[in-house]
Amino acid sequence: MLGVSGVLAQQKPHYTQYVLNQYILNPALTGIENYTDIKISHRRQWAGLKDAPVTTYFTVHGALNKKDYRTTATSFQVDGTNPRGTDYWQDYSAAEPHHGIGMQVVNDQTGPLKNFSAYATYAYHIGIGARTSLSAGFGAGLSNVSLDANKLNFGNTQVDPAVYNSGSVNNMKPDIMAGLYLYGADFFVGVSMQQLMGQSIYFSGNRIGQGSKLAPHLFVTAGYRMLLGEDWNLIPSVLLKSVSPLPVQFDINTKLQYHDFVWFGAGYRKSDGWNAMAGVNISHTVNLSYSYDYTTSALNTVSNGTHEVVLGFLLGNKYGDWCPRNVW
Known part of the structure; x- marks a missing residue:
């Protein structure tokens, strides 16, 4: 009883393949491309550990009246050439002013706790320079x-009487998020905040104390694209995460892409572990990717790593893009 300490943690899930769908972190990416972007993802963290985090999400967003491509399509696959080669990026221009709308649904479950959220999003894009x-x-x-209080039955151990035999206790709260995104042919920088309302939640009917807070979460992303010859693109990126008063945690990733067809990647998450990623653009309509995280903390003695799959669909892709133009 004399050894008392506090434990703090983030309330939003991890995403190893965040660079493939930054929209899940930042609503400012809504409608950034010339097509309707759909992503479905399933993440099983610390596989083999009972009641470890499991995250599933569905996102869809698209532009309204976006017309910044020339009338002649520039990105169709041509044998022997790279549609994302030097010529393509030299001709890159800033976005014409346009709106975007979207929706994201996330289900994140860890043991007896489940966080289900659904948001409608809006963004406005404008060129602030020739290529930015x-x-x-x-x-x-x-x-x-x-x-789920039923999952708190540990046999001979007494369950907290505040929630004992109460079944599933739900806390439905309104929420908002906001973000900014600066992007061009060679770089991107984004900043966003989620759970801005900081709502209190209670798991007991008598509402003891102040309850638990849905704390605001800060996300910062940045990346830079480099051409390695005519056939390869290298995109290093970083994700910074912070929940006050926690210190900042960071993810560092590198993605190496061959033409618009296949890519490989690797990364590191501070105080957690390493990851490897790979993906393929099956066509200009479907793409699929997978990542595996190897945990370097003591959790690696009871788990088999983390698996994450992302399936993407590009609808209304009239210019035949095989991969994104503005978020790579």
Whole structure:
């Protein structure tokens, strides 16, 4: 009883392949491309460990009246050439002013706790230079944090009487998020905040104390694209995450892409472990990627790593893009 300490942790899930779908972190990416972008992802963290985090999400977003491509398509696959080679990026231009709308649904479960959220998002994009664009976006929706008290039965151990025999306790709360995104032919920088309302949640009917807070989360992303010859693109990127008063945690990733067809990657998450990634653009409509995280903490003695799959669909892709033009 004399050894008392506090434990703090982030409430939003990890995403190893964040660079493939930064929209899940930042609503300012809503409608950034010339097609409707759909992503479905499933992540099983610390596989083999009972009640470890499992995250599934669905996102869809697209532009409204976006017309910044020339009338002649520039990105169709041509045998023997790279549609994302030197000529393509030399002709890159800033986005014409346009709006974007989207939706994201996330289900994140860890043991007896489940966080289900659904948001509608909006963003406005505008060129601020010949090759540089800026977007601002926000999202509004609902978050439902629930506790399954039946999973708190540990045999001979007494369950907290505040929640004992109460079944599933749900906390439905409104929520908002906002973000900014600066991007061009060679770089991107984004900043966003989620859970801005900081709602309190209670798992007991008598609402003892101040409850638990849905703390605001800060996300910062940045990346740079480099051409390695005519056939390869190298994109190093970083993701910074912070939940006050926690220190900043960072992810560092590098993605190496051959033409618009296949890519490989590797990364490191501070105080957690390493990861490897790979993906393929099956066509200009479907893409698939997978990542594996190797945990370097003591959790690697009881788990078999983390698996994450992302399946993507590009609808209304009239210019035949095999991969994104503005988020690579």
